[in-house]
Each structure stands twice: as C-alpha cells, then as structure tokens.
Amino acid sequence: MSEENEGGELKHKLIETKQKWARDGRLLTGAPDVAHAQRLPPGQKEVKNWPVLDLGLQPDIDTASWRLTIDGLVEAPVVLTYAQFLALPQTENISDIHCVTQWSRYDNHWKGVTSRELIALVRPKAEARHVIFHSHDGYTTNVMLDVFGGDDVIVAYQWEGQPLTREHGGPVRIVIPRSYFWKSAKWVKRIEFARDDKPGFWEVRGYHNEGDPWREERYG
Numbered sequence: 281m282s283e284e285n286e287g288g289e290l291k292h293k294l295i296e297t298k299q300k301w302a303r304d305g306r307l308l309t310g311a312p313d314v315a316h317a318q319r320l321p322p323g324q325k326e327v328k329n330w331p332v333l334d335l336g337l338q339p340d341i342d343t344a345s346w347r348l349t350i351d352g353l354v355e356a357p358v359v360l361t362y363a364q365f366l367a368l369p370q371t372e373n374i375s376d377i378h379c380v381t382q383w384s385r386y387d388n389h390w391k392g393v394t395s396r397e398l399i400a401l402v403r404p405k406a407e408a409r410h411v412i413f414h415s416h417d418g419y420t421t422n423v424m425l426d427v428f429g430g431d432d433v434i435v436a437y438q439w440e441g442q443p444l445t446r447e448h449g450g451p452v453r454i455v456i457p458r459s460y461f462w463k464s465a466k467w468v469k470r471i472e473f474a475r476d477d478k479p480g481f482w483e484v485r486g487y488h489n490e491g492d493p494w495r496e497e498r499y500g
C-alpha cells in the first residue's frame with residue numbers, strides 16, 4: 281500500500297470518528313453545554329506544545345513487566361499483560377486536552393482500548409458507580425462510572441502514532457477528554473470499580489471532585 285493510501289485511510293478513519301461524534305451530539309448536548317459551540321472552555325488558553333505535569337516522579341515501566349489490574353465491584357476482574365491489552369480491540373480517536381492550569385491542546389490523536397471495551401470485559405456490578413485510577417507514582421484520581429464510560433474515553437498507549445513517552449504516562453495512560461486532564465491518570469496500573477467515591481490525590485487537595493472544564497469546575 282502506498283503512503284498516500286495509508287494517509288487517505290487514516291484520514292478516512294478520523295473523519296468517521298468525527299462524524300460519529302456529530303451523530304452522538306457531542307457538540308450539541310443541551311443548555312449547560314452551549315459553551316461547546318466555542319472550542320475553548322472558559323478561562324483556558326490554547327497551547328501548541330504539550331506541557332508535562334507530574335509529582336516530580338516519572339516511573340520507568342517496561343512493557344514486559346507492565347500489568348493492568350481491573351477489579352473492585354466487577355463480575356470478572358482481570359490482570360492484563362501488555363500483550364493481552366494489545367490483543368483487545370483497538371481504537372483511534374482525536375480529542376482536546378484541557379488542563380486545570382489553563383492550557384488546552386487541540387486534536388490529540390490517541391490509540392488504545394476504549395473504556396467501554398474494558399467495562400464490557402470486566403462487567404461492573406449494578407452497585408458500582410465510581411471508578412478510581414491508581415498509578416505507579418502513587419497518584420490516584422476518581423471519576424463517576426458514567427464519565428469513565430464516555431464515548432471518547434480511551435486507555436491509550438500511542439499519541440500521534442508513536443508510543444506514549446514515559447514523561448506523558450507511558451506505557452499506558454487514561455484519557456478522559458471531557459474532564460480536566462488531572463483525571464487522566466498517567467502510568468496507570470489499576471482501575472478500581474467501587475460503590476463509594478474515593479477522592480484522589482488532587483481531589484483531597486482542593487480540586488473539584490468532578491472537574492468539568494465547560495462548567496469551570498477547577499477547585500472546591
């Protein structure tokens with residue numbers, strides 16, 4: 281296949297993704313979300329670079345020893361090796377990053393496994409309403425199960441066609457575009473489903489529990 285065809289195929293996939301978003305009404309979700317008509321959430325500035333934010337620690341995890349535990353209130357808990365993770369159906373999508381420190385980065389092209397795929401794999405019990413991410417640097421963060429199950433949420437191992445770098449959370453990180461980026465755990469090692477909420481690292485330090493950029497839920 282020529283490079284031109286490959287490029288064409290990729291573009292086609294990306295267009296399909298955007299069309300799906302349009303069909304799902306991603307940009308037309310009702311009154312509280314009219315801000316979506318403008319791409320930049322309130323108080324944000326667009327950047328072209330990709331800043332790195334961490335706790336001063338960037339764990340070095342090789343794919344051979346990497347494991348992802350998905351457990352808690354689920355019917356079928358799993359511990360996935362990297363090979364098993366890659367054997368799950370793969371998805372590519374494009375989304376914007378909105379960091380609470382007021383930078384936004386448009387059109388990030390991710391590849392990985394959708395949250396919906398993982399949810400279908402482990403089957404959360406009816407009482408499960410919250411999801412807590414645990415990372416190799418000791419970081420944790422929490423979201424509602426329906427937020428984790430959003431149609432653009434991806435557990436990613438590639439960005440712009442390249443392996444996710446260590447500084448950005450490689451080998452594998454969470455990407456939840458419709459929340460501030462602190463909810464997108466880097467170096468994720470465990471996805472825990474729970475009945476009760478467990479505020480994470482920043483949530484217990486004054487950040488908002490939900491963190492919706494369109495409602496400017498930064499603190500409190």
Ligand SMILES: Nc1nc2c(c(=O)[nH]1)N[C@H]1C(S)=C(S)[C@@H](COP(=O)(O)O)O[C@H]1N2
Nearest residue numbers: 331332333334335415419448462464465466
């Ligand atoms: N494990 C872990 N995940 C994390 C963080 C962290 O310190 N540790 N920082 C969060 C914050 S505040 C942001 S803004 C993004 C930054 O991701 P980036 O460095 O790839 O831009 O990761 C989030 N996920």
Ligand SMILES: [Mo]
Nearest residue numbers: 333379380462
């Ligand atoms: Mo952040």
